[in-house]
Amino acid sequence: MTAKISQTPFSASRLPETIQRIGLGFDAHAFAAPEAGRPLILGGVEVPYERGLLGHSDADVLTHAIADALLGAARAGDIGTHFPDTDPSYAQANSLDLLARTKEVVCGSGWRIVDVDSVIVAQAPRLAPYRDEMRARLAQALDVKTDQIGVKATTTERLGFEGREEGISAQAIVLLQQPGRCNRAEQSEQPKQSGEGCAC
Ligand SMILES: [Zn+2]
Numbered sequence: 001m002t003a004k005i006s007q008t009p010f011s012a013s014r015l016p017e018t019i020q021r022i023g024l025g026f027d028a029h030a031f032a033a034p035e036a037g038r039p040l041i042l043g044g045v046e047v048p049y050e051r052g053l054l055g056h057s058d059a060d061v062l063t064h065a066i067a068d069a070l071l072g073a074a075r076a077g078d079i080g081t082h083f084p085d086t087d088p089s090y091a092q093a094n095s096l097d098l099l100a101r102t103k104e105v106v107c108g109s110g111w112r113i114v115d116v117d118s119v120i121v122a123q124a125p126r127l128a129p130y131r132d133e134m135r136a137r138l139a140q141a142l143d144v145k146t147d148q149i150g151v152k153a154t155t156t157e158r159l160g161f162e163g164r165e166e167g168i169s170a171q172a173i174v175l176l177q178q179p180g181r182c183n184r185a186e187q188s189e190q191p192k193q194s195g196e197g198c199a200c
Pocket residue numbers: 027028029055059060061064
């Protein structure tokens with residue numbers, strides 16, 4: 001006797017298709033001379049140090065790497081496309097503001113930010129005391145929870161331009177998901193249903 005195996009038809013067509021994408025971002029900036037008096041801004045936090053980074057904006061290398069990772073995952077160009085350093089309106093720009101605008105681009109394309117991780121490569125200064133504040137400020141700019149943002153810091157054992165203390169680099173990786181909904185809505189008490197689109 002042959003046993004009958006009950007099979008429930010798989011109604012995949014009735015399930016919303018979930019799409020995930022990852023994005024990678026990298027950025028590097030050289031240190032300015034101490035006499036330039038530039039502040040060192042990383043992840044939106046001013047880190048006490050004798051030298052800041054050179055750049056058209058505030059040269060926040062970590063925030064730039066995260067913005068590029070977001071745009072890469074959304075297939076929406078890169079940070080230079082959206083915020084060209086030839087545009088005088090971005091001179092001394094607060095990079096957290098640029099990150100918030102990047103989030104609007106990503107969210108407006110129907111993507112939800114699932115997770116962000118990053119690493120700052122710097123021989124000096126010591127950054128561990130500032131990581132949690134960076135995570136909080138980045139999370140606020142992206143309208144996500146702080147535990148959705150990872151920030152690490154490492155040295156290169158004095159190898160390379162970071163090791164020679166000529167500058168700082170940063171790398172970031174992000175995960176986006178569709179159906180998207182605004183990350184701001186996700187944190188409200190009555191989140192929107194998936195697939196409603198972004199309300200940014
Ligand atoms: Zn940059």
